[in-house]
Amino acid sequence: MTTYAGVSRLVGAGAVVRLVFAGLLGVATELAGIGLVGTATWMIVRAAEQPPLAALAVAIAAVRAFALFKGGLRYAERLAGHDAVLRVLADLRTRVFAALAARAPGDRSVNVGDKSDISGHGNERSGRVDLGGAAGRSGDAPGRVDDDGAAGPGRGDGGAAGSGGDAPGRLDGDGAAGPGRGDGGAAGRGRAGGDVLSRVVSDVDAVQDVLLRGVLPACVAAVVGIGAVAGVGAVEPLAGAVLAAGLLVAGIILPWLGHVLSRRGSAAIAAARGDVTASAVDVVHGVAELSAYGALPRALDRAAERGGRLARLEARAAVVGAVVGGVAALVPPLLAVGIALAVGGSAAPVLALIALAVGEVVVPLASAAVRQSELRGALARVRALLALHAGSPSRVDHAVVVPDKPGQKGSVAAPQLHDQRGRWGRVRVRVVGVSVRYPGSAECVLEGVDLDIPAGRRVAVVGSSGAGKSTLLDVIAGRVEVERGAVEGFPDGVERWRVAGGVFADAHVFHATVWENVALWRDGFDDDAVRRALSDAGLPEYGDRLDDLVGEDGAKLSGGQRQRLLLARALLDAPPVLLLDEPTEGLDPAAADAVLATALRAAGDRTVVVVTHRQADLARFDDVVRVEAGRLGRG
Numbered sequence: 001m002t003t004y005a006g007v008s009r010l011v012g013a014g015a016v017v018r019l020v021f022a023g024l025l026g027v028a029t030e031l032a033g034i035g036l037v038g039t040a041t042w043m044i045v046r047a048a049e050q051p052p053l054a055a056l057a058v059a060i061a062a063v064r065a066f067a068l069f070k071g072g073l074r075y076a077e078r079l080a081g082h083d084a085v086l087r088v089l090a091d092l093r094t095r096v097f098a099a100l101a102a103r104a105p106g107d108r109s110v111n112v113g114d115k116s117d118i119s120g121h122g123n124e125r126s127g128r129v130d131l132g133g134a135a136g137r138s139g140d141a142p143g144r145v146d147d148d149g150a151a152g153p154g155r156g157d158g159g160a161a162g163s164g165g166d167a168p169g170r171l172d173g174d175g176a177a178g179p180g181r182g183d184g185g186a187a188g189r190g191r192a193g194g195d196v197l198s199r200v201v202s203d204v205d206a207v208q209d210v211l212l213r214g215v216l217p218a219c220v221a222a223v224v225g226i227g228a229v230a231g232v233g234a235v236e237p238l239a240g241a242v243l244a245a246g247l248l249v250a251g252i253i254l255p256w257l258g259h260v261l262s263r264r265g266s267a268a269i270a271a272a273r274g275d276v277t278a279s280a281v282d283v284v285h286g287v288a289e290l291s292a293y294g295a296l297p298r299a300l301d302r303a304a305e306r307g308g309r310l311a312r313l314e315a316r317a318a319v320v321g322a323v324v325g326g327v328a329a330l331v332p333p334l335l336a337v338g339i340a341l342a343v344g345g346s347a348a349p350v351l352a353l354i355a356l357a358v359g360e361v362v363v364p365l366a367s368a369a370v371r372q373s374e375l376r377g378a379l380a381r382v383r384a385l386l387a388l389h390a391g392s393p394s395r396v397d398h399a400v401v402v403p404d405k406p407g408q409k410g411s412v413a414a415p416q417l418h419d420q421r422g423r424w425g426r427v428r429v430r431v432v433g434v435s436v437r438y439p440g441s442a443e444c445v446l447e448g449v450d451l452d453i454p455a456g457r458r459v460a461v462v463g464s465s466g467a468g469k470s471t472l473l474d475v476i477a478g479r480v481e482v483e484r485g486a487v488e489g490f491p492d493g494v495e496r497w498r499v500a501g502g503v504f505a506d507a508h509v510f511h512a513t514v515w516e517n518v519a520l521w522r523d524g525f526d527d528d529a530v531r532r533a534l535s536d537a538g539l540p541e542y543g544d545r546l547d548d549l550v551g552e553d554g555a556k557l558s559g560g561q562r563q564r565l566l567l568a569r570a571l572l573d574a575p576p577v578l579l580l581d582e583p584t585e586g587l588d589p590a591a592a593d594a595v596l597a598t599a600l601r602a603a604g605d606r607t608v609v610v611v612t613h614r615q616a617d618l619a620r621f622d623d624v625v626r627v628e629a630g631r632l633g634r635g
């Protein structure tokens with residue numbers, strides 16, 4: 001099978017010798033077991049004829065010997081098998097580590113956690129490796145399916161989507177392609193990679209499973225089966241033929257059936273597992289950000305939906321495994337009965353029980369084949385990763401890295417904000433006698449702060465580092481608990497995040513696409529809205545790169561691009577009180593001027609509070625507030 005052909009490329013010559021040795025021990029173990037069953041059965045049958053004890057002496061000794069050998073050989077086989085496989089794993093881990101180390105972090109064009117760069121097996125030609133399971137960029141073209149994948153339309157529902165380079169909706173390796181953006185298993189455009197490290201680790205560990213539960217048992221079963229058919233056939237040709245037929249069903253047809261039935265499901269499971277991990281990472285890393293934008297319930301729903309989908313797929317796969325394994329388990333007893341009926345005389349029980357014992361060697365292959373389908377994708381990804389390192393063509397089809405071109409002065413279209421959250425009208429914010437003390441801190445970070453910000457006013461907050469500026473924004477947004485005082489002016493019965501929000505100091509960039517990072521899975525935004533927000537934030541060049549993955553916490557973006565992406569998120573649906581913590585951080589002065597001007601223009605008549613360290617910004621504000629040592633003064 002291709003799985004086993006694939007694994008040979010991961011195993012060195014030394015390991016092959018050890019594996020063959022383990023396999024031979026396995027064959028010897030099974031033969032000892034079959035010998036034990038055959039001899040014991042013969043002895044029982046013969047004993048029924050009440051022969052002299054001497055006639056059974058050899059058989060008695062043989063039974064003892066087979067029993068002892070079987071136990072000892074089983075132990076030696078496990079030892080040799082695990083030793084060989086663990087050595088393979090150790091070597092593989094070193095090679096995978098070397099492959100990863102050769103790429104990261106210097107090579108920003110290849111990111112192991114990123115489907116856009118790295119896609120799956122069958123794609124080594126282009127040097128792409130998919131470590132995530134699902135691939136397929138949203139697009140309108142129907143997806144292409146490689147041999148073990150499932151594809152759906154570019155846009156639709158169900159399935160998992162990713163981001164590919166050259167073929168929309170395309171599926172590589174063990175991925176399932178579905179919609180670019182939809183309400184099924186996939187989350188919007190492209191997908192995050194989830195916890196890539198854990199996937200690399202589990203992909204490499206899959207080799208252990210393939211060798212110990214797939215390759216070795218299959219080889220042992222083949223040798224034992226052929227040997228048993230030859231041996232039984234030599235004694236009784238009809239029994240040999242029945243045994244051969246039974247072994248064909250249990251050892252080849254049912255495993256093949258299990259593989260075929262589970263192949264599609266395995267691909268979907270791998271994709272769904274990647275989705276679940278991605279959701280977990282998103283929610284854990286981005287909980288503050290999701291809460292600030294009211295996107296947490298959606299993100300949790302999405303995670304739950306993905307979890308449910310994975311559970312359903314796994315349940316289905318378990319049913320396939322159980323049915324195939326159950327049918328296979330019927331083969332040995334049926335074989336025994338068949339041989340007993342086909343063969344007469346005293347040889348019948350011996351041959352029947354030998355067939356039973358041989359059948360037991362083959363039975364596990366059917367369930368193993370179901371599991372091997374899942375592992376196949378993992379092997380493909382490891383192989384492709386190693387191929388990259390080995391100097392195979394490593395052209396990156398879909399690098400997100402772009403030069404930082406922050407200067408968009410004058411090129412930005414007239415700003416125009418969505419007004420979904422602006423329906424509460426203009427808001428006057430009054431911070432009244434607020435003191436904040438962080439848990440475990442002796443000192444208050446803000447002490448008796450009063451600040452009145454009339455509706456539509458633009459206020460700059462300045463002060464030295466650590467003075468409490470970000471904390472002041474958090475107070476207004478309701479993100480920190482105040483020890484004393486209150487923040488007034490917000491409409492009753494409305495969550496604070498709907499009225500006051502923006503870019504905070506701890507803003508998180510999700511390992512997702514540009515589109516997802518701006519829209520944050522909120523409803524009601526189309527591509528044009530996202531493009532407008534990007535443009536307002538000084539990032540218009542990303543308007544036609546909405547599907548680009550930005551890397552872990554925006555690793556593929558420059559500091560300035562990252563900040564503007566966060567600004568775009570805030571501007572997409574700006575609340576009546578727009579809070580921006582150093583929105584132009586990381587930009588050169590000219591670009592910072594342009595971005596701030598555009599953002600303020602985009603804010604319209606909203607109340608705006610901006611934390612800044614830039615003296616040059618201050619002229620753009622109605623008021624300047626200075627925070628020093630937790631107290632407020634005029635700037």
Ligand SMILES: Nc1ncnc2c1ncn2[C@@H]1O[C@H](COP(=O)(O)OP(=O)(O)OP(=O)(O)O)[C@@H](O)[C@H]1O
Pocket residue numbers: 438439441445463464465466467468469470471472505
């Ligand atoms: N979550 C927290 N827990 C404990 N202490 C915190 C926390 N967040 C901030 N602080 C402390 O509160 C003080 C004010 O932090 P804050 O981030 O508000 O300052 P800042 O003026 O925005 O600084 P900067 O200009 O460097 O961003 C600092 O001493 C900081 O260490």
